[in-house]
Amino acid sequence: MKIVLVGGGKVGAALARQLSEEGHNVTVVDTNKARVEHIGESYDVMSILGNGSSITTLSEAGVEDADVFIAVTGSDELNLLCCMFAKKAGHCHAIARVRNPSYSHELDFIKKQIGISAIINPEMAAAKEISHLLRFPGASKIDTFAGGRVRLIKFALTEQQGLDGVAIHEIPTRLKSDILVCAVERNGGVIIPNGNFVLQNGDQVTFLATQEKAHEFFQRIHLPVRPVRNALIVGGGAIAYYLSQELLENHVRVRIVERDPARCNELAESLPGAQILNEDGSNREFLLSDGLESTEAFVALTNIDEENVLLTLFAKKHSQGKLVTKINRLEFDDILAGLDLGSIVYPKYMTCDYIVQYVRALQNEAGNNIKTLYRILDDRVEALEFTVHEESKATGVPLSQLHLKKNLLLCCITRGNEIRIPRGGDQIQVGDNVIVVTLEHGLHDLRDIVED
Structure with a gap:
C-alpha cells in the first residue's frame, strides 16, 4: 500500500522502518532537514522536507492516491489539520496521534467531523497498561485479547515459584492450572517452547490465560495477586493524569510528586481525590520521608528516561512495592531489560503497534x-x-x-x-x-x- 507519514521523530522513524520492511511504499514528510536526511538514508522510503499541513507538500508526497495517511508530529492540532487536508485531497484512511488530555472526551466527535479513521492517544494507552499491572502486581507485562477476557502475562521465574526443572506439559496436572506458556526469554534469546521444554530459574516466562485462571496460577506459584491500595507517582504529566483517574476510580490512594508549581495547581484542580506534592522527585530524603518504604507501587513517569531509571533503582533498594518505569527512547531496551526495573512501559511502542495493526488489517478487509x-x-x-x-x-x-x-x-x-x-x-x-x-x-x- 502507499502510505504518507507526516512526522519524522522517534515514532515516525520507527513506523517508517517497520512499514517499509513490510513492503509498503512509504513517504515521510518532516520540517527538520536532519531527520529527513537520516530517514531517507536509513530506510527504504522516500523523504520530503516540508510542512505536512501544506497542500503543495502533501501533493508532492502523493497524498491524492495514498491508501493510508499518518500524522505523528509533536503537535495535536497539526496532526488533525494534516489529516483533514489529506482527507480532502484524496480517499485515504487517516490516522492521527492526539495526546492532550483536554481532547480526551472529544475524540469521537473529532473523528466524525474530520473523517479520521483512527485517533491514537499513547499516554492514555500507557496509563491503562500501568493500571492493569497495578491490579495484578505479580506480572511484569500484561497484554489483553478478546475484549480483555484473555491475557498474555509475563513474569520472572525465581526459586520462590518452585518451577525450576519442570517441563511445560507438567504444569496443568502438577498445578491444576489451565494456562499455556507461549514464550520464554533465556540468556538473551527467545524461545517458542513445546511441551517438553524445561523451565529454569532466571527465565522470563510469558503465558496465556483468562484473568481467573491467571489469578489461580499466580496464587499457586506464590506471586502477588492483590491489587495495590496506594501508589506513589513521580512526574505529573499526561500519563500521571490518566493513570490517577483510573486508580482513583478503583479506590487506590494516589500521591503525585511534581516539581512544577503551575502543573501542581492544574493537577490539584483536575484530580481532587489525589494528593499533589510540589517537590523534586529526585530528592532521596523527601522520597524516604514521604513513605517510599511503605508504598505498594512506585511509578516513575518523568519526561527524562535517565531520571526514571535512577528513581526506580533507588525505589527498588528501599521498597518492596510494585515498580513501573516509563521509557520514551526505544534504542536501549535490551540494556534496560538487564537492570530489573520492574515493569517497563514504552508509550512510543504502543503507537507503532496500533498503527501497524491497523495497516495490516486494511490489507485483508475481505x-x-x-x-x-x-x-x-x-x-x-x-x-x-x-x-x-x-x-x-x-x-x-x-x-x-x-x-x-x-x-x-x-x-x-x-x-x-x-x-x-x-x-x-x-x-x-x-x-x-x-x-x-x-x-x-x-x-x-x-x-x-x-x-x-
Whole structure:
C-alpha cells in the first residue's frame, strides 16, 4: 500500500522502518532537514522536507492516491489539520496521534467531523497498561485479547515459584492450572517452547490465560495477586493524569510528586481525590520521608528516561512495592531489560503497534483480519489475534494435522463466549478469533500461519 507519514521523530522513524520492511511504499514528510536526511538514508522510503499541513507538500508526497495517511508530529492540532487536508485531497484512511488530555472526551466527535479513521492517544494507552499491572502486581507485562477476557502475562521465574526443572506439559496436572506458556526469554534469546521444554530459574516466562485462571496460577506459584491500595507517582504529566483517574476510580490512594508549581495547581484542580506534592522527585530524603518504604507501587513517569531509571533503582533498594518505569527512547531496551526495573512501559511502542495493526488489517478487509497485534519481548515476538471471516487451509482441520510454521504457537481459540486453549483435536472455524504467538514478523492473515 502507499502510505504518507507526516512526522519524522522517534515514532515516525520507527513506523517508517517497520512499514517499509513490510513492503509498503512509504513517504515521510518532516520540517527538520536532519531527520529527513537520516530517514531517507536509513530506510527504504522516500523523504520530503516540508510542512505536512501544506497542500503543495502533501501533493508532492502523493497524498491524492495514498491508501493510508499518518500524522505523528509533536503537535495535536497539526496532526488533525494534516489529516483533514489529506482527507480532502484524496480517499485515504487517516490516522492521527492526539495526546492532550483536554481532547480526551472529544475524540469521537473529532473523528466524525474530520473523517479520521483512527485517533491514537499513547499516554492514555500507557496509563491503562500501568493500571492493569497495578491490579495484578505479580506480572511484569500484561497484554489483553478478546475484549480483555484473555491475557498474555509475563513474569520472572525465581526459586520462590518452585518451577525450576519442570517441563511445560507438567504444569496443568502438577498445578491444576489451565494456562499455556507461549514464550520464554533465556540468556538473551527467545524461545517458542513445546511441551517438553524445561523451565529454569532466571527465565522470563510469558503465558496465556483468562484473568481467573491467571489469578489461580499466580496464587499457586506464590506471586502477588492483590491489587495495590496506594501508589506513589513521580512526574505529573499526561500519563500521571490518566493513570490517577483510573486508580482513583478503583479506590487506590494516589500521591503525585511534581516539581512544577503551575502543573501542581492544574493537577490539584483536575484530580481532587489525589494528593499533589510540589517537590523534586529526585530528592532521596523527601522520597524516604514521604513513605517510599511503605508504598505498594512506585511509578516513575518523568519526561527524562535517565531520571526514571535512577528513581526506580533507588525505589527498588528501599521498597518492596510494585515498580513501573516509563521509557520514551526505544534504542536501549535490551540494556534496560538487564537492570530489573520492574515493569517497563514504552508509550512510543504502543503507537507503532496500533498503527501497524491497523495497516495490516486494511490489507485483508475481505479475509481474516488482524484484530489485535502486540510486539513483545523487546520487539522480537509478535502476538496476534485474527478474526476468521472465511474458510481457508487453516480451517476445518484438526490442529494436530496442520503444518504450522516453525517458531509459531497457536495459543487460544475464542468462539462466542467460549475460550479454549486448543488441543490437537480442535479445529478453527469461521467466526472464531484465534491468537498466535510467533518469532516471525509480518503475518497478515490466518493463512500465513500454515506452511505452504
